[in-house]
Amino acid sequence: MTRATHDQIPEAALAWHRAGAGAALATVVETWGSAPRPAGSQLAISGTGDMVGSVSGGCVEGAVVTEALEALTDRTPRLLTFGVSDETAFAAGLACGGTIRILVEPVGDGATALPEPILADLVTARAAARAAALVTTLATWTRQLVTPGQDAAVDARLKSDRSGMEEDGRFIAVHNPPLRLIVVGAVHIAQPLLTIARECGYACTLIDPRAAFGSSERFPGETLLDDWPDEALASLAPDARTAIVTLTHDPKLDDPAIHAALKSPAFYLGCLGSKKTHAKRLDRLTAAGFTPEENARIHAPVGLDIGAKSPAEIAVSIMAQITQTLRA
Template sequence: MTISHDQMPEQALAWHRQGKGAVIATVVETWGSAPRPIGSQLVISGEAELAGSVSGGCVEGAVVAEALDAIESGKASSMTFGVSDDEAFAVGLACGGQIRVIVEPVGPHVSEDMLADLVAARAARAPVALAVNPDTWERRLVRPDTDDPLCPALMSRARADKSGFEGDWFLGLHNPPLRMVVVGAVHIAQPLLAMARLAGYDPVLVDPRAAFGSEARFPGETILDEWPDAALKAHGLDARTAVVTLTHDPKLDDPAIEVALGAPCFYLGCLGSTRTHAKRVARLQEAGFDEAAIARIHAPVGLDIGAKSPAEIAISIMAEITDRLRKAP
């Protein structure tokens, strides 16, 4: 079975339900430029099967040994490693530091019901955090729009996509997976979809023109052959979705843009020259969109890096999307 790089809770739940036992190891503190960020997870089964990672390899062995002991004892633990200069260099760091990992067996500590609720929230594309106090080993799920005192921290961290401590509580953030909707099965879309997937997005291509959006031109891609406005409404656009329109045809691009402007997608980029965009703005104003809404559009799409070829333009688009995601106000 292929394990997705971000399906750690799902894998832990599967191993637990298969009777193998499972332990979740989570990075809660680390040095500044770590190979794995805070919140990274390694899941270990009682048969020493592994999914995920908590470092570049310098502490995995010790964490696995601790996890196998935890399956036997049913006890959670916190491990702090001092990484030497030599070890740090081996995993791509300039100098050493420290990394702290908590090791929690499923069942005795993380209950099956709590883990199942976490998996269900992820499937529903709802931001959620597994909060744990490593001093007392209390834990609970923190959900948006509740009276939980950690809820404001959850929403702030969801926007920043960053796990971390809030007082005594560690919030292990589980954001919905990133998605991208590309409208227009043009040449630029071919490298863009591939780059998006490499960057961790789940991309979807929308184009009602069968000759353009064909399996032959886009092998293995998810292609929706509906009109863009219908396709985007059915697909759903949330705060973890980027939308890119590439057709140059107002009949196709404009309906998609209007749907995106009415949704909380974090990025909307539209292909076309400055002159093309000016005409687009006039049409949107006539349709009733105000200045603030239209200002959400990134056009001409992509960072200005002097891109010429379709692949270079795709790079510029991915760069701008990344900039918007990571530097969002």
């Protein structure tokens, strides 16, 4: 298989299994206290000990890999608990002060193993950017891939983007489509911003009708649209998992994008420019009929105030503010 990225964990497990190497999936199902990784975090382990992903940021991966290799031998899933009062957890390195519960499942054959067809269906849904949840009843090891509209508890977790245990003993592992970042303006700040956003798991699109700016030479491998910003945003249909950033400094380009963004459910809208520039922008938006409440959605000057100077530092401040807005 090709080298998997940090967010292709089910894909890695399926590929290893189909290649005959064997595979197990480890998933954080519950956390208490200062746990290093949230519920839903995953680690794929091959039969030869290769790993993709993380369930603890490195604290207990060694112990989890050992259990995963044993699960591949006995074909039986298990639940592991690591916490500050557990000497085994201390030996494994869980020094953060929290407690985590991890489900380890062999893929493939076995009455209680994770069936290959269910994992394959999950990978297919992820490839098509379709929301889905893998629901596991821990008491019976039964599993079901559930899509929106089939289960109220699943719908609630998909909406909140939070995997976790239900009171009925089911663990719901959320697999939403990637978050999206739409950047208007193929300027120098956009280059590091797109790179950082991709590392944070965002699917990125860059909009700029100016051919000299939005060229594949300046942005190799990026998704580039040369449409007028409002037309491009109409086709992209931003949703509640979308962040939008305008960077052109040109009202002829930024303003149509801002109008479209304010009419969308995008969770973040950030606009480059000084306080003076933003004040003029607000005047134009008010004249165009936007309310103070709508205008208040704009983060401007864009980015957290960390004293950023260089394009890369400004990109870091923007991505930090996007993350803050998403997670808050």
